[in-house]
Amino acid sequence: MAGQGEEKLLNLTLHVWRQKNRGAAGGFVTYKDEARGISTDMSFLEMLDVVNERLIKSGREPIAFDHDCREGICGQCGVVVDGSPHGPRRATTTCQLHMRSFDDGAELTIEPWRAGAFPVIKDLMVDRSAFDRIIAAGGFVSVRTGNAPEANGLPVPKQDADLAMDAAACIGCGACVAACPNASAMLFVSAKAQHLNLLPQGAPEKDQRSLAMIDQADAEGFGTCTNHGECEAVCPKEISMGFIARLNRDYARAAVKKPRAGAPAGGAG
Amino acid sequence: MELKSNVPPGPLAEKWTQHKFDMKLVNPANKRKYSVIVVGSGLAGASASASLAELGYNVTCFCYQDSPRRAHSIAAQGGINAAKNYQNDGDSVQRLFYDTIKGGDFRAREANVHRLAEVSVNIIDQCVAQGVPFAREYSGLLANRSFGGAQVSRTFYARGQTGQQLLLGAYQALERQVGLGTVKMHTRHEMQQLVVVDGKARGIVVRDMETGALESHVADAVVLATGGYGTVFYLATYAKGANCTAIWRAYKKGAAFANPCYTQIHPTCIPVTGDHQSKLTLMSESLRNDGRIWVPKKQGDHRPPGQIPEDERDYYLERKYPAFGNLSPRDISSRAAKEACDDGRGVGKTGRGVYLDFADAIQRLGVDTIRERYGNLFDMYERITDEDPYKVPMRIYPASHYTMGGLWVDYNLMSTIEGLFVLGEANFSDHGANRLGASALMQGLADGYFVAPYTISNYFGTVRTFDKIKADHPAFKTAESDVADRTKRLLSIQGDKTPDDFHRELGQIMWNDCGMGRNEAGLKKALAALPQLKRDFWKGVRVLGTNEEVNQSLEKANRVADLIELGELLCLDALERRESCGAHFREEYQTPDHEAQRDDDNFCHVAAWEYKGDDAPPARHVEPLTFENVHLQTRSYK
Ligand SMILES: Cc1cc2nc3c(=O)[nH]c(=O)nc-3n(C[C@H](O)[C@H](O)[C@H](O)COP(=O)(O)OP(=O)(O)OC[C@H]3O[C@@H](n4cnc5c(N)ncnc54)[C@H](O)[C@@H]3O)c2cc1C
Ligand code: FES
Numbered sequence: 001m002a003g004q005g006e007e008k009l010l011n012l013t014l015h016v017w018r019q020k021n022r023g024a025a026g027g028f029v030t031y032k033d034e035a036r037g038i039s040t041d042m043s044f045l046e047m048l049d050v051v052n053e054r055l056i057k058s059g060r061e062p063i064a065f066d067h068d069c070r071e072g073i074c075g076q077c078g079v080v081v082d083g084s085p086h087g088p089r090r091a092t093t094t095c096q097l098h099m100r101s102f103d104d105g106a107e108l109t110i111e112p113w114r115a116g117a118f119p120v121i122k123d124l125m126v127d128r129s130a131f132d133r134i135i136a137a138g139g140f141v142s143v144r145t146g147n148a149p150e151a152n153g154l155p156v157p158k159q160d161a162d163l164a165m166d167a168a169a170c171i172g173c174g175a176c177v178a179a180c181p182n183a184s185a186m187l188f189v190s191a192k193a194q195h196l197n198l199l200p201q202g203a204p205e206k207d208q209r210s211l212a213m214i215d216q217a218d219a220e221g222f223g224t225c226t227n228h229g230e231c232e233a234v235c236p237k238e239i240s241m242g243f244i245a246r247l248n249r250d251y252a253r254a255a256v257k258k259p260r261a262g263a264p265a266g267g268a269g
Numbered sequence: 270m271e272l273k274s275n276v277p278p279g280p281l282a283e284k285w286t287q288h289k290f291d292m293k294l295v296n297p298a299n300k301r302k303y304s305v306i307v308v309g310s311g312l313a314g315a316s317a318s319a320s321l322a323e324l325g326y327n328v329t330c331f332c333y334q335d336s337p338r339r340a341h342s343i344a345a346q347g348g349i350n351a352a353k354n355y356q357n358d359g360d361s362v363q364r365l366f367y368d369t370i371k372g373g374d375f376r377a378r379e380a381n382v383h384r385l386a387e388v389s390v391n392i393i394d395q396c397v398a399q400g401v402p403f404a405r406e407y408s409g410l411l412a413n414r415s416f417g418g419a420q421v422s423r424t425f426y427a428r429g430q431t432g433q434q435l436l437l438g439a440y441q442a443l444e445r446q447v448g449l450g451t452v453k454m455h456t457r458h459e460m461q462q463l464v465v466v467d468g469k470a471r472g473i474v475v476r477d478m479e480t481g482a483l484e485s486h487v488a489d490a491v492v493l494a495t496g497g498y499g500t501v502f503y504l505a506t507y508a509k510g511a512n513c514t515a516i517w518r519a520y521k522k523g524a525a526f527a528n529p530c531y532t533q534i535h536p537t538c539i540p541v542t543g544d545h546q547s548k549l550t551l552m553s554e555s556l557r558n559d560g561r562i563w564v565p566k567k568q569g570d571h572r573p574p575g576q577i578p579e580d581e582r583d584y585y586l587e588r589k590y591p592a593f594g595n596l597s598p599r600d601i602s603s604r605a606a607k608e609a610c611d612d613g614r615g616v617g618k619t620g621r622g623v624y625l626d627f628a629d630a631i632q633r634l635g636v637d638t639i640r641e642r643y644g645n646l647f648d649m650y651e652r653i654t655d656e657d658p659y660k661v662p663m664r665i666y667p668a669s670h671y672t673m674g675g676l677w678v679d680y681n682l683m684s685t686i687e688g689l690f691v692l693g694e695a696n697f698s699d700h701g702a703n704r705l706g707a708s709a710l711m712q713g714l715a716d717g718y719f720v721a722p723y724t725i726s727n728y729f730g731t732v733r734t735f736d737k738i739k740a741d742h743p744a745f746k747t748a749e750s751d752v753a754d755r756t757k758r759l760l761s762i763q764g765d766k767t768p769d770d771f772h773r774e775l776g777q778i779m780w781n782d783c784g785m786g787r788n789e790a791g792l793k794k795a796l797a798a799l800p801q802l803k804r805d806f807w808k809g810v811r812v813l814g815t816n817e818e819v820n821q822s823l824e825k826a827n828r829v830a831d832l833i834e835l836g837e838l839l840c841l842d843a844l845e846r847r848e849s850c851g852a853h854f855r856e857e858y859q860t861p862d863h864e865a866q867r868d869d870d871n872f873c874h875v876a877a878w879e880y881k882g883d884d885a886p887p888a889r890h891v892e893p894l895t896f897e898n899v900h901l902q903t904r905s906y907k
Contacts, residue, residue, distance in 0.1 A: 001716040006655075007543070021818060041542045043653075049547055049769070056767045056822065061813050064821055066335060068508040070548045070651065073433055074339040089652075096652045121479055122819040129456065132336050136448035140441035141400045145718045148391070152355065155409025165402040165427060168434060172338060196874035201400045 010038045010099060013107040014051065016063055022127075026120065028102040029111070031055075036097050040100040044087060045070060045077065047099055065124040072096040072236060075171030078178070079124045080111040085175035085234045093173065093236040113178035117185070128174050130220040131188060138212030139192045141202050154200055161199070168195035169237045176231035176239075182223030187231035189217050190247035191239045197250055207254035214251055270525060270879045275679040276347055278382040281898045282362075285384040288680075289723055293730025300325030303729045304488040306473055308460045310337030310443065310516050312436055312710060313693025313827070314494030316717025319442035322451035324722055326729075329453045329486055330443070331475060333510055333824075336456055338440040341508040342713060345432020346553035346646065348414060348424035349710040351389040356413050360421040362386045369708060370899050372418040372598055373673070374851035374867065376531070376875075379898055380680060381698050388719040389711050393425055399438040403427050416706035417554050418598040418906075424707045429553055429645045433468020435710055439717070457701040458484075459824065462748040463491065463519045463689065466738060470689035474748045478824065480818040483749045484827040485740035489732075490688045490725055493519060494717065497672035497694040499532060501832050502784070503776020505669035506538060506551040512828035513835050516676050516695050525877035525890065527677035527697035527801060528844035529835065531703055533852050534785050535670030536602035539653055539663075540622040549668040550653055552625070554706040557595045559630035559639065560663070562586050562602075564623050568613035574624055574662050585609055593906040600703045600852040603667035608863070610666075617664045622772055626662035667785060671709060673700045673852065675840075678878040678893075681724035682716060685877075688732075690725060692716040697875070702851025737906055756816050759826050764809030768825035771806050775833050778802065783840050788856040792844040799837040806830060812875060838878055838887060845889060848872040860886050860903075869901055 012035040019026030034054040038047050045067050052062035067077040079094050081087035087097045102108070110124065118126040128167040165207050168191070176187035196202030203208070225244055232241045277288040295303065303326050307318045310332040311538045320329040332340060347361040352365040370377060393411070397403065403425050404412040415423040426591040427434035446452040456474070461483070462474040498513035499505045518524045563582045570577065585605055587594040597605075606623045609615060612814045616622045631639050636659060640647070647658045654664070675697040676684050682698070684691050693713040700708065778798050780793035806829070847867035849858040850872070858866045865875075875892040 039545055043547070046545045050545060053767050053769060056811055056813060057765070059813070062822060064819050068334055068339055069341060069344045070509055071344055071550050072557050072652075073430065074334070074343050074508065075336075076334055076339045078410070091648070092652060096649070098652065098655070100655060102492050127818065128335060132338075132444060132447070132454070132456075135441060136444040140445040141398065142445065143395075143398040143442075144323050145316075145395060145442075146391070148394035151353070151394045151397040152410050154397075156405055157409050158405045160409050161402050161405045161409075164400075165404075165434075168402050168427075168437065169430060171433075172336065182838045195402065196400045199400050199402065201398055206767070233812055 008040045008104070010040065010102060010104045010106070010112055011036045012038055012102070015107070015109045016123070017111045018063065020241055021122055022119055038099055040098070042099045043070070043095060044081070044097040044099065045095050047184070064122040070095040073171060075173035078113060078173045078175055078180060080113065082109050085113065085178040089166065091236055091238050092173070113174050115177045115183035115222070117183065118174060118177060126174070130222070131174065133171050133220065134189060134216045135192060135211050137216035138209040139196070141196060142205060156200060164195050164198040167191045167198065167239065167243050171237055171238050173236065173262055175234045175236060177222065179230040179234040180223065181230065182226060184225040185217045185222035186225035186244045186247070187235060187239055187241065189213050190243040193247050193250070194243040197246070206250060207257055210247060210250040210254045216248070226227070248249055270685060270888070270890050272525065272677065272685070272875070272877055272890055273679060274378060274892060275681060276378065277680065281383050284380050285387055292723055292727035295726050295730045297325060301327065303327065304329070305490045305492060305725060306486055306488040307331070307494060307600060308473065309340065309494035309496065309693070309695070310440070311340035311494060311496055312439055312713030313695070313717045314340070315436065315439035315443045316491070316714050317692055317721050318452050319446050319631060320718050320722040321725065322446035323724065328451060329455065329488065331455045331458045331460060333459045333478065334456060337454060338437060341511055342436045342710070343433045344508065345710055346429045346551065346726055347555040348426035348431045348608070348707040349392070350416065350423050350705070350707040351393045351425060351711065352386055352423060353390055353393060355411060356422045358421045360423050364421065365389060365423065367899060368419050369699065369705060370701070371904055372705035373703050374865065375873070375896065375901050376850050376894065377699055377701030378894060379896060384682035384720065385699050385712055385715050388542060388715045391719055392711060392714045396435060396438050399442060401427065401434045401438045413650065414555055414595060415558055417557065417596045417602070418593070418705040424555070426555065428887040429555070429643060432710060435714065439714070460495070460515045461518065461752040463522045464744050464748050465522050465686060466742065466744045467736065469629055469687045471738060472745065474745065474752055476752070479819055480820060481820070483752055485745040485749060487738055487740055487742070487745070489735045490690060491726060492690045492692060492721065492725070493676065494692040495695045497675070498831055498832070498835055499669040500781050501775065501836050502669035503772050504541065504546060504549050505798060506535060506549055509548060509614055512832065514828055514831045516691070517831040517835055519676060519684070519686070519689060521880050522686065523880070524686045524689055525677040525879055526674070526838060527875050527877040528674040528702070528842065529839040529878070530846055530853050531673035531702050531851065532669065532839070533599060533671040533673060534603045534667045536599055536606055536667050537625060538668035538670070539650065540617055540619065540666040550649065551668070551670065552650060552663060552665055554599070555644060556625060556643060559634070559642070560595065560625040560627050561629060562623055562625055564609045564614040564616060570614070574616070574626070576715060581608050581610070583614070590906045596703060598703060598791050600854070603785055604854060606667055622664040622666045624662035625665045627658065628662070631659065659732060671704055672701060673697065673704055677875070681727065682721055682773060683724065683728065688728065690721055691791045693720055702853055739842070756823065759810065759812050759823060760816065762808065762810050762812070766809050766811060766813050768812065768822055768829045769812060771802065771810060772825070772829045772832070774802060775829065775836055778838050783843055786854050786856050787843050789844065792840050795840045796837065796844065799833060799840065803833050806833060818896050841887070842876060842878065846872060846876065867903070873901070
């Protein structure tokens with residue numbers, strides 16, 4: 001078995017996107033000495049930690065990158081490695097990617113998510129606040145605290161609950177947008193909408209939700225979905241494109257009914 | 270300093286209902302006039318923000334991540350407890366109350382814990398109504414699993430992502446209010462200082478983490494829901510950014526810090542592999558439902574697990590605690606793992622690990638059932654270790670996971686500073702000396718949805734009119750310049766060690782001398798080492814760049830400086846508590862079979878520390894704990 005005792009050390013060459021702030025022009029900087037002796041037991045972010053420690057010790061500013069939980073659930077991390085959001089391993093966030101996925105001597109290009117709606121803040125960090133605004137537009141059930149009926153009063157067929165959970169597993173990292181040639185956010189939007197649309201608790205607001213979330217995504221400048229399928233391929237939680245088809249159906253139905261006026265929901269849009 | 274618990278009179282089971290009735294209300298038209306700052310957007314902060322905004326108050330919420338949905342509550346895996354008794358296995362509010370008091374080794378306030386058990390059932394209703402996709406049976410009804418320290422099945426779960434789903438529920442409720450304009454959300458903003466005016470918490474100073482700008486925010490009440498301080502051990506199951514800055518700065522402004530030495534070391538985490546390690550990953554306790562924990566009977570037995578015959582394995586939890594077995598509480602399970610490894614029977618490269626074995630369960634239930642229950646955890650394990658837990662047993666070892674200690678709060682969740690409320694893991698309130706699994710999510714949501722909205726209303730209704738102050742008030746100006754000075758100092762040191770170097774050193778000291786086992790000599794050693802580390806830090810840390818930009822080293826340095834100071838208080842508290850209770854295990858105080866030995870005559874109390882200045886020792890105050898409804902007894906899981 002690997003893992004126990006098969007640690008190897010890698011010497012890498014990194015080309016990392018460095019950009020001072022939103023307004024500044026960025027460019028690639030190459031690191032070689034700083035990326036020597038990297039253990040295959042390290043995670044990708046631990047490799048960047050090591051590079052950063054070395055940069056600081058030699059008086060150079062460390063590379064800024066987003067991360068928090070480092071266990072693949074918060075969705076805060078994410079860089080593009082050699083053109084692939086979250087790197088080469090299927091169903092794996094950047095923080096869970098381990099260096100054993102790379103060969104000694106490898107040359108890696110590391111960039112931030114690239115999308116008009118995700119402006120770069122610094123180096124590998126981007127602004128994903130558009131996702132929050134899409135949720136604020138309709139990604140919720142309008143229930144007030146303290147008014148909830150008995151939980152088992154409304155049974156939910158197991159397969160519906162399971163499907164809703166498949167959609168709800170989205171971590172909101174934005175890799176789908178970064179992978180899409182159109183920078184569409186439809187995998188995210190559909191996962192978030194379908195999680196609720198599929199459950200009886202979310203059904204009453206289905207029309208309003210479908211319209212509001214898609215409209216908000218358009219307003220944020222995300223592109224339209226033309227079924228490339230890159231999003232599904234890079235999604236660390238393997239969210240299915242089937243949810244996009246479902247949301248498109250919900251949207252079409254709702255658009256015919258036009259429930260917007262007088263709807264009770266929120267609406268940041 | 271006076272510690273008034275403000276527990277309402279009356280029989281235990283009626284206290285909360287009566288208190289809710291007795292509390293002052295604010296009429297709907299007036300609610301708009303009051304404002305609340307909520308720091309933190311985890312389960313506690315997001316649920317409080319959404320609920321307070323629904324009530325009609327003006328809410329401003331802060332978090333340091335780029336979205337409120339990323340608070341570390343998101344990482345909770347296993348589940349949330351509630352006394353629904355859907356399984357009809359004898360559960361009740363009374364039993365959840367009792368299990369929690371006992372699990373906490375009789376070091377929590379009865380009235381708070383009872384309230385927690387009461388509202389637990391409302392939490393599940395609330396979450397289901399929000400669309401939280403809890404696991405269900407084929408009947409369409411909600412499913413349950415078992416967790417440590419309980420003999421009933423009362424844990425609700427959403428695959429291995431319960432925290433994620435509960436937080437998304439609260440986050441969506443929060444974003445709904447953001448959309449309605451009742452909550453102003455500030456992401457990537459870090460609280461740097463609490464501002465107290467005329468004895469009342471009236472606001473905070475935050476740093477915009479993108480531009481470095483300091484901003485003052487004024488309100489009529491401040492809520493801290495900033496999570497735990499377990500990163501004091503450096504390696505932990507917490508998020509990398511988790512820190513104690515908010516509660517530590519509040520402590521220094523007069524909020525008492527209760528029981529800092531109650532820190533939980535979780536028994537089932539993936540072991541450390543090397544010096545580069547930046548965090549440890551939890552393997553949910555729910556795995557102990559089906560996994561069996563063992564080590565070889567012989568010392569130094571390095572055979573692969575599959576080659577160790579059944580009768581040469583020591584299923585030590587099943588052997589020592591037959592009644593609870595692999596579901597023994599966390600403190601007990603962690604210490605037992607440490608004991609086995611100290612005895613030279615640990616497994617894996619480092620010898621700091623024990624097996625968590627699913628072979629029996631897979632044989633009994635089939636791979637598919639195990640995959641359905643734990644698939645994502647098994648995948649996570651495989652990604653990190655490169656080993657397939659369907660084929661070889663997992664290796665696990667204890668790691669810092671939760672802090673029961675925190676800012677002291679009364680029954681209303683108000684700290685010793687008027688108008689400063691503390692929710693979730695940041696307070697000390699409900700778990701005594703040890704938290705049971707699946708009870709933190711319950712507490713965070715209880716505080717945020719069902720307790721604080723009422724008690725904060727009561728506070729507004731009682732004070733009624735607040736002095737009108739603005740962000741140009743001298744107290745805010747002073748706070749801002751204090752923060753700016755500190756930043757300048759950090760940037761000017763230009764030493765030769767990184768903030769992480771210091772953090773790792775802190776972790777070493779804490780883990781070795783104030784970890785799973787503590788003794789007087791070790792604690793005294795740590796208490797000498799920590800002030801030295803603090804001096805070294807302020808002489809030797811290197812932070813490059815400026816304040817006026819994204820500066821992650823600066824953020825780290827700022828947090829590590831606070832953690833070092835907190836570490837010292839933690840050790841002091843551990844030294845002064847001359848007993849063992851729950852997760853606080855003083856080696857001098859143990860029973861002949863190595864269980865924690867409480868000293869109820871001298872230590873049946875909460876210890877709350879008051880800051881007395883940087884150069885003076887803090888003062889230890891005591892809130893006696895009285896048990897009127899349960900019998901103080903030796904905790905036994907045998
Ligand atoms: C890996 C893991 C698994 C767990 N599993 C379970 C489980 O199965 N069941 C269970 O009951 N419990 C579990 N727990 C414990 C539980 O998840 C936590 O105790 C709980 O979620 C804490 O919630 P919180 O709202 O208090 O804090 P958090 O969710 O930690 O939120 C803290 C918030 O405060 C903000 N913040 C902090 N400092 C500042 C500052 N200075 N300025 C601005 N914002 C700040 C952060 O941005 C964040 O929004 C688990 C914990 C971990 C680490
Ligand atoms: S850091 Fe949380 S998902 Fe990677």
